[in-house]
Amino acid sequence: MPTKSTFKISRFPVPELAELPDDMRARILAVQEKSGFVPNVFLALAHRPEEFRAFFAYHDALMEKPGSLSKAEREMIVVATSNANQCQYCVVAHGAILRIRAKSPLIADQLAINYRKADITPRQKAMLDFAMKVSTASYAVGDEDFEILQRHGFSMDDAWDITAIAAFFGLSNRIANVSSMRPNDEFYTLGR
Structure with missing residues (x-):
């Protein structure tokens, strides 16, 4: 079996840390x-x-801010939609973060395989249904989708957050897939 040093982390250039700008x-x-x-x-x-800089500034604005979506729920959106986009890097890396934030060694695998059968609340399922529609069929999002979110206690700001996270990680998933970005081995065991 190949070792981790056998694989490149990207098909594009990877600079040395010492070569990078100070920030x-x-x-x-x-x-x-x-x-x-x-x-x-x-x-x-x-x-x-x-x-x-732009990527990580937007990432942090979406994933680290306070709000009614917990940090674990934000990661749930990433794992479920990244699975739909077949992004190995994001499913593995954000699955690890989700396990830690949710304090559950099982949740990331459940969501990555089939979020509809995962051990989540009806509110979280509604959130992921909306996120998946944004991720896979945003052209079909309509008023009824927002009404469902409202019935589960989500505000319009929450709907924006769900949308922005699903959309941002759609971009991230595509970059990771095209670049053949490899998840670090460490991610596979975090939070287990």
């Missing part, structure tokens, strides 16, 4: 200090500094 290097080192490793997405996107 990017500082961000990557902070992530490494917190997690114990450098997630490959940081290195894979680093060859385009302006896009790296």
